[in-house]
Amino acid sequence: MQAPNKEHLYKLLVIGDLGVGKTSIIKRYVHQNFSSHYRATIGVDFALKVLHWDPETVVRLQLWDIAGQERFGNMTRVYYREAMGAFIVFDVTRPATFEAVTKWKNDLDSKLSLPNGKPVSVVLLANKCDQGKDMLMNNGLKMDQFCKEHGFVGWFETSAKENINIDEASRCLVKHILANECDLMESIEPDIVKPHLTSPKVVSCSGCTKS
């Protein structure tokens, strides 16, 4: 079925309360580094990660960080638009950030769904597990239950600092997106104009498309 050298481009959102480690996770995953200095990333919408999924498939992931604004929960539609999946992150050392997880999930589901109307795949990340490992160990079952109830496709204990489980979490999310996509009709409108990509002379005219 699959054509060789299949390329996929997915927009993924990284969401969660202030300081839970969203930017650190993206940095670790994409740039393979970690800094304990808290610093807002300026001027970058998303980081790009290229995965060689299998010999036939290349997956390009756009990881969209929440920009400064969005700390207060006022994300623009531009942020959500056409995302295929999301990570919701909380900080295992701060229970309040876990309590906010359902709020983030509900917010996400109310603003974003796949073209077929289904919710996007979301993986829950219990970050900073290098600091509070035992907090969740005993709660594994409860977490499974929580994910089932709230529609997460999976959860991982992660550490951006120690590079724990971030690749695994991403693989899990991509796996679900790929599985979902099989029943999604790829309906790319031919006559959409993207002014930044269209040079003035190349006019896509619906009347000229060959059938």
Place this chain on the structure above:
Amino acid sequence: MADGLPTEFDVVIIGTGLPESILAAACSRSGQRVLHIDSRSYYGGNWASFTFSGLLSWLKEYQQNSDIGDKSTATWQDLIHETEEAITLHRKDETIQHTEVFCYVRQDMDDNIEEIDDLQKNPSLVTSGTLSKLLDSACLSEEMHSLYGTSHGISAKEIPKNDGEILLEVTGIEESQVKEKYYGDKTCIHTFADGDKDENKPIVEDNTDLPKRNRITYSQLVKEGRKFNIDLVSKLLYSQGLLIDLLIKSNVSRYAEFKNVTRILTFREGKVEQVPCSRADVFNNKELTMVEKRMLMKFLTFCLDYEQHPDEYQDFTQCSFSEYLKTKKLTPNLQHFVLHSIAMTESSCTTIDGLKATKNFLQCLGRFGNTPFLFPLYGQGEIPQCFCRMCAVFGGIYCLRHKVQCLVVDKESGRCKAIIDHFGQRINAKYFIVEDSYLSEETCSNVQYKQISRAVLITDQSVLKTDSDQHISILIVPPAEPGMCAVRVTELCSSTMTCMKDTHLVHLTCSSSKTAREDLESVVKKLFTPYAETEIDREELTKPRLLWALYFNMRDSSGISRSSYSGLPSNVYVCSGPDCALGNEHAVKQAETLFQEIFPGEEFCPPPPNPEDIVFDGDDKQPEAPGTNNIIMAKLESSE
């Protein structure tokens, strides 16, 4: 939600309309610490777009808004020091007036259903009666109930049928329009008995020879409500206009997608026709004679460089453009095309302005498509948000639902130094940009406003049907009597992501002389026929049917000069709400002018670094050589 909000900024911007949002992006981009706030719960102010239920909530808010008087103004007074003065800001928004809603489709029991999440919906059920049963009374929301429940003047009978089905027979067409007026009057709740048993069954049973049309009910509009993105202002982007240039230059365009407006239409002698505007259109046109085609081409070619031929128009600079056209060997047909559909000007406009407008139109042709206009996917309301995202990406902080009580002015310097928000929190900044609807009556006592008349219609077919039902059209309806304004009609199809399948979203706009309904209803009647009527009158079937309509007036503050506001410190800058024009030139000009005033010499919205330039390959962990990935930048340059 806003705890932990910093209290020191360079620029505080109040209002998230288009000019404020462009300014926010520009300031943040040039390294300023920006706080951008809006008292509403959504982005865009009067530039916003809404889902169907969002629009109903918006209407409701206006109703409630007018009921709430000023209360609790005491708290902040204690926070003002002796060396300071306060300028209070407005508490209620008075920019929207005369809202009137008409519903022409059947309102059933399940009209009280909330717009449900796409997530819970099984699409295959939508048109079947089962869904309504599933949801019947399941989620009667108080809010929706009282909002939809109004039904003045409805005259409908329930007719029990033998098999237990209940169908509605509409009696008295004139009165069948369910009308909801939001003047704050008490409204009664009127619901029908369960009439949803068989949605697909036609009401007129022996109509087999009628063309098949999809039946749409009110509950469907509500259920599919998230498919709608209904703009409060109806504008388009000129493909060579200031906004598109700014979007490209700043690379904010990466957040937006557009569709070409596919047709320019005209309304003449009771008929909607397509206007030929490109060379190909002119030659393919079947309505025009060969002679007319040549005349039109000759005239349009002249307009493209009219400045080079002053002898052609010099003697007519004192006349109106319409007078001038009469001298140009154009048939009345062609004069009409040029005046209303190409120049899109009022008949009274001068020859020079008419030529200028015609030239602008022709220059915009063909940059992206066959007409000079683009429409943003998901609606015009996306555009301010694109600039807000850009601002945020450069560190700007956003707070919606954040009210500002007053500006704090330092008596000695006369400059504004802070705002006090509804938490009583003082937030300091150097510059303040305020959208004018936030200014108090006192500040605006000398200001005279114009008004815009708007109508939003949901219809079942296009005003000009062709093989495709996916056209985006603009139609100028000339004034019926001299002295009145031409009405601009924009018709959007579902692929613009602004309305549900099998419907069109139609926007009407003109500058007001009376209330929006008084200004626009006659045009609506010319182009559409109320939903119920067509069930009976077959002659009318050629016209699209009207499912739902909203009229409102919006304040147009675009022409107000800064000096008309009294008592504003020099570091407080004012942005205006939307204007009546088709393009967005006013907002862009205003933003750029204010930016240059505040930060002389700073570059206005330069392109940001491209995130795709930073690529790390997952396997070989080698960053790609810089420069190899500058595709977008390169393309950007090539589009100059």
